[in-house]
Amino acid sequence: MTTYDYFDYLLVGAGPAAAAAAVAIRSKDMVGRILMLGAETETPYQRPPLSKGLWLGKDKEANLPLMSNADWTALKVDIVLGDPVTNLDPQQRTLSTSAGKTYHYHKSLLAMGGRPRQLTVPVTIQDRVFTLRTLADYRRLRTQAAEGGKVVVIGGGFLGAELAVALSQQQGLDVHYAVSGDGPLAQILPPVLLEKVSARYRAAGVQLETQKTLQEIRAEGGRLVVRFEDGHALNCDWVVYGIGMEPNRALADVADLKMALGGIAVDAQMRSSDPHIWAAGDLATYPDPVWGTPVRLEHWDNAEATGHAAGLAMAGETTSFAHQSLFYSDIYEFGFEAVGICRSSMECRTALSPDGAQAVIYYLQDRRVRGVLLWNVWKKADAARALIAARTEVRQASWKGPLQNW
Ligand SMILES: Cc1cc2nc3c(=O)[nH]c(=O)nc-3n(C[C@H](O)[C@H](O)[C@H](O)COP(=O)(O)OP(=O)(O)OC[C@H]3O[C@@H](n4cnc5c(N)ncnc54)[C@H](O)[C@@H]3O)c2cc1C
Structure with a gap:
C-alpha cells in the first residue's frame, strides 16, 4: 500500500477562508497536523485593497499578508504555495497536486474561492485586456496603468465600480466606464443614490456610459475597439473588466459533492455532503442563519466568518453558524x-x-x-x-x- 504525507486537517486554497479555518482549528486542537495548500505564491493576504487602497496610497503591498510567515510557523500551520490541487479522491481521502504530490487527510476544507468570469463575446486580442482577482493580476494592471492612455472599464458590479474610481485618480489616464445597467452598482443602489454616484464619477472626469451591452473587443490599427450592441464604439489603449466571478468548483465536481447556487452545499457547521469535507468562503452555500434558505456570498467578512466556523466544526465544535455577514465598498x-x-x-x-x-x-x-x-x-x-x-x-x-x- 502506498503511504502519503498524512494531515489531520488539509485546507485547500490559501485565502481568507482557509486562513480563518486554520486559526480556528488551532484554537481548539493544539496537536493536529494542519497543511494549507495554495495555488498562488503568496500566503493568505487581503484582496480588498487590490481595487482600492493600493491605488490610492492608503495601503501598501507589504501590509497585505494576513499573518507573517513567522506567525504561521508559530501556529504550526504548514503551507505549500504555488501548487494547485488537481484531484480529490474522497474514498481514499487523498488530494493530489499539479506538482505530483499526494496528501492523505482525515478532514479537508475546500476554500478555493473563484476566478473572474470571462468575457463570452469575441475578443481578438488578449494582451491588453485585463481583469483582477489576485495580487499578480494587480501588478500586471498597475504596470499597464503606469503607461497611461485611454482605458475602458467594463462592469457595473463592485469590481468595475471600484476600479473606475481607482483608475480615475491615476496620472495620465483617460477613463471611460461602461455598464450594462442604469449606472455603477445599479443592482444594489436605489435610484436616488445611483444618481449621486453617477454624478460623482462624471465630476471626477470619468466618461460614464450606461445601458451599454458589450458586443466585441477588436484590435484595429494598433488600438482596441470596444463595440456595444447599440452600435456605439470606443477606441482605447487597453481594457479592464469585472463582470463577476465563477466559483472554483472543479474539485467538488470530481468528488461528486452536493452543490447549490453554484457552490458546495454545506450545513450550518459548513460540512458538505461528504462527512470528511467542509467548505467555506465564496465557494460555500450554507443555510442563511435567519431565513434558513441557501445563500452563497462573495464577500470578505463572509469568507472569514464561514472559514472560522468551518475550522471550529472540523476541530469538533458543534455550534451552528449564526453570523450575518457584512459587505462594504468605497466609491470616492x-x-x-x-x-x-x-x-x-x-x-x-x-x-x-x-x-x-x-x-x-x-x-x-x-x-x-x-x-x-x-x-x-x-x-x-x-x-x-x-x-x-x-x-x-x-x-x-x-x-x-x-x-x-x-
Ligand atoms: C479586487 C477585489 C476586491 C474585493 N473587495 C472586497 C471588498 O471591498 N469587500 C468585500 O466584502 N469583499 C471584497 N472582495 C471579495 C473578497 O475578497 C472575497 O469574497 C474573498 O477573498 C473570498 O475568500 P475565499 O477564501 O473564499 O477565496 P479567495 O480569496 O479567492 O481565496 C481562494 C484561494 O484558493 C486558491 N485556489 C484556487 N484553486 C485552488 C486549487 N485547486 N488548489 C489550491 N489553491 C487553489 C486561489 O488561488 C486563492 O488564493 C474583493 C475581491 C477582489 C478580487
Missing part, C-alpha cells in the same frame, strides 16, 4: 456597509438624511427587512443585523436618525 468619498440581501430589484424603503449625505436603505421581502445598506452611516451594522433577525416590518422609512426611523 462615499462609503457603505451592508448586511443581508440587498438588491435594488427588491421592494426598498430609503431613508435619506435631510442634507442628502447619509442614507439607510431597507430591502424588504414580504414587507420584512431582509437586508440593510448603510450609506455613510457607521457602527450600525449590529443594529441592522438585529432588524433582520427580528424580521422587522418596515412600511415607511423616514430620517429621524439611522435605524430608528419608522
Whole structure:
C-alpha cells in the first residue's frame, strides 16, 4: 500500500477562508497536523485593497499578508504555495497536486474561492485586456496603468465600480466606464443614490456610459475597439473588466459533492455532503442563519466568518453558524456597509438624511427587512443585523436618525 504525507486537517486554497479555518482549528486542537495548500505564491493576504487602497496610497503591498510567515510557523500551520490541487479522491481521502504530490487527510476544507468570469463575446486580442482577482493580476494592471492612455472599464458590479474610481485618480489616464445597467452598482443602489454616484464619477472626469451591452473587443490599427450592441464604439489603449466571478468548483465536481447556487452545499457547521469535507468562503452555500434558505456570498467578512466556523466544526465544535455577514465598498468619498440581501430589484424603503449625505436603505421581502445598506452611516451594522433577525416590518422609512426611523 502506498503511504502519503498524512494531515489531520488539509485546507485547500490559501485565502481568507482557509486562513480563518486554520486559526480556528488551532484554537481548539493544539496537536493536529494542519497543511494549507495554495495555488498562488503568496500566503493568505487581503484582496480588498487590490481595487482600492493600493491605488490610492492608503495601503501598501507589504501590509497585505494576513499573518507573517513567522506567525504561521508559530501556529504550526504548514503551507505549500504555488501548487494547485488537481484531484480529490474522497474514498481514499487523498488530494493530489499539479506538482505530483499526494496528501492523505482525515478532514479537508475546500476554500478555493473563484476566478473572474470571462468575457463570452469575441475578443481578438488578449494582451491588453485585463481583469483582477489576485495580487499578480494587480501588478500586471498597475504596470499597464503606469503607461497611461485611454482605458475602458467594463462592469457595473463592485469590481468595475471600484476600479473606475481607482483608475480615475491615476496620472495620465483617460477613463471611460461602461455598464450594462442604469449606472455603477445599479443592482444594489436605489435610484436616488445611483444618481449621486453617477454624478460623482462624471465630476471626477470619468466618461460614464450606461445601458451599454458589450458586443466585441477588436484590435484595429494598433488600438482596441470596444463595440456595444447599440452600435456605439470606443477606441482605447487597453481594457479592464469585472463582470463577476465563477466559483472554483472543479474539485467538488470530481468528488461528486452536493452543490447549490453554484457552490458546495454545506450545513450550518459548513460540512458538505461528504462527512470528511467542509467548505467555506465564496465557494460555500450554507443555510442563511435567519431565513434558513441557501445563500452563497462573495464577500470578505463572509469568507472569514464561514472559514472560522468551518475550522471550529472540523476541530469538533458543534455550534451552528449564526453570523450575518457584512459587505462594504468605497466609491470616492462615499462609503457603505451592508448586511443581508440587498438588491435594488427588491421592494426598498430609503431613508435619506435631510442634507442628502447619509442614507439607510431597507430591502424588504414580504414587507420584512431582509437586508440593510448603510450609506455613510457607521457602527450600525449590529443594529441592522438585529432588524433582520427580528424580521422587522418596515412600511415607511423616514430620517429621524439611522435605524430608528419608522
Ligand atoms: C479586487 C477585489 C476586491 C474585493 N473587495 C472586497 C471588498 O471591498 N469587500 C468585500 O466584502 N469583499 C471584497 N472582495 C471579495 C473578497 O475578497 C472575497 O469574497 C474573498 O477573498 C473570498 O475568500 P475565499 O477564501 O473564499 O477565496 P479567495 O480569496 O479567492 O481565496 C481562494 C484561494 O484558493 C486558491 N485556489 C484556487 N484553486 C485552488 C486549487 N485547486 N488548489 C489550491 N489553491 C487553489 C486561489 O488561488 C486563492 O488564493 C474583493 C475581491 C477582489 C478580487
